[in-house]
Amino acid sequence: MKAAKFAYTRVFDVDEAIEVLAKAGGTAKAMSGSQSFGPMLNLRLARPAQVVDVANIPALRAVSRKGEWVEIGAAVTHAEIEDGVYPPLATHPMRQVAGGIAYRAIRSRGTVGGSLAHADPAADWVVTLAALGARIVLRSPRGERTIEADGLMLGAYTTVLEADELIVAIHVPSETPTTRWGYHKVCRKPGEFAEASAAVYFDVSRKRARVVLGAADGPPILLNEFAAEVASKGAQAAGRDKVSAAVGLALPDRDGIDRKLFTACVERALEQSDVFSNHKLAE
Known part of the structure; x- marks a missing residue:
């Protein structure tokens, strides 16, 4: 067609x-x-x-550091993040995520803002930016407003964006020496959409603890109580039974196989983050 x-x-x-x-x-x-x-x-x-077509607006193609935040223009491509083109993102966790999005041809043209506006539940940036506690900057004839990344999606392919509103920038926290980050997804084959995904973000210096499920047929799901337990108690709060219980509460209508996939994603994201290398994660 x-x-x-x-x-x-x-x-x-x-x-x-x-x-x-x-x-x-x-x-x-x-x-x-x-x-x-x-x-x-x-x-x-x-x-x-x-x-x-907003792809060539210079203001949407810039990345800059602003204090404890990095401002990313909405038209920055996945490949540019993957390749470390912008110094403020050269060592950022987003580089790891960008390199696993779809295929290189897609990454060369696909943009962060476009992915967010499309609001596919299985998209990498949807869950990643929710875990990072990112902020999305929207502009319209009525002015500018900033929303939390985990509040952008209302449902699959549905967002809070008004018809005359444009995503202009994404603010993500810059990395610190205490940043602990992990992301894992399950796909039928490399480059395909995720069947399940999870992102974790811990930073004791900012008192941040986030564990988020993605690819759950709707907005990303925050496991706030579980994240707080992991931050305060460490590995003893992240055994398989604990992870499985948290996933089960978040996805009560999913079958056992689905819950195992999400449980595995959380476990591997936590392992990848090396979060338990610190004896004390929260104060």
Whole structure:
């Protein structure tokens, strides 16, 4: 199939993009890397009257360090993060995640902001940024607002974004000497969508403890009580029975095989993070 007819507009300024989206009255869609949106157009699952290409807006292609945070432009590609193109992300945990997203051809065009706006439950950035406690910056004719990454998705392929609103930046915490991070996903074969995933993030200097499940058919699921137990009690709170119990509470309607997949993801993410190398994780 081919896409239904639409008008195409390429913009080079955020304000111009927002103006075009606003004038369209809900009939226009922003497009960046087009790796998810393009197939949806071709399958006619999306039929916008106008497509607004924001991939070449300079402000959306920058990365900078701002205090304890790193600001990532929404049009930065997965491959650029993977390759360490931007110094503030050269040693960041996001590099590890970026290298495992789909295939290199996809990573070369797909963008962080586009992935978030698409809101596929199995997407890597959805669960990763929720675990990091990232903040998403949105802009519209009404101004700018910032939301928590774990509050962006309402459901599969559904977000809090308004029709005239654009993701312009993502703020992630910079790494510290006490950052402990892990991410693991289960795919049928490399490059395919995840059947289950989990991300963990601990940083005693910032008093942060996050364990998040992804690929659960909806928004990422935060295991806050379990994360707090791991942070305060260490390895004794992260035995297989404890992990399995936490996953079971979060996914009560899943069958035993699914719960085992998610349990394995959490266990391997924790192991990868080396979080238990510190005798004291929380104060």
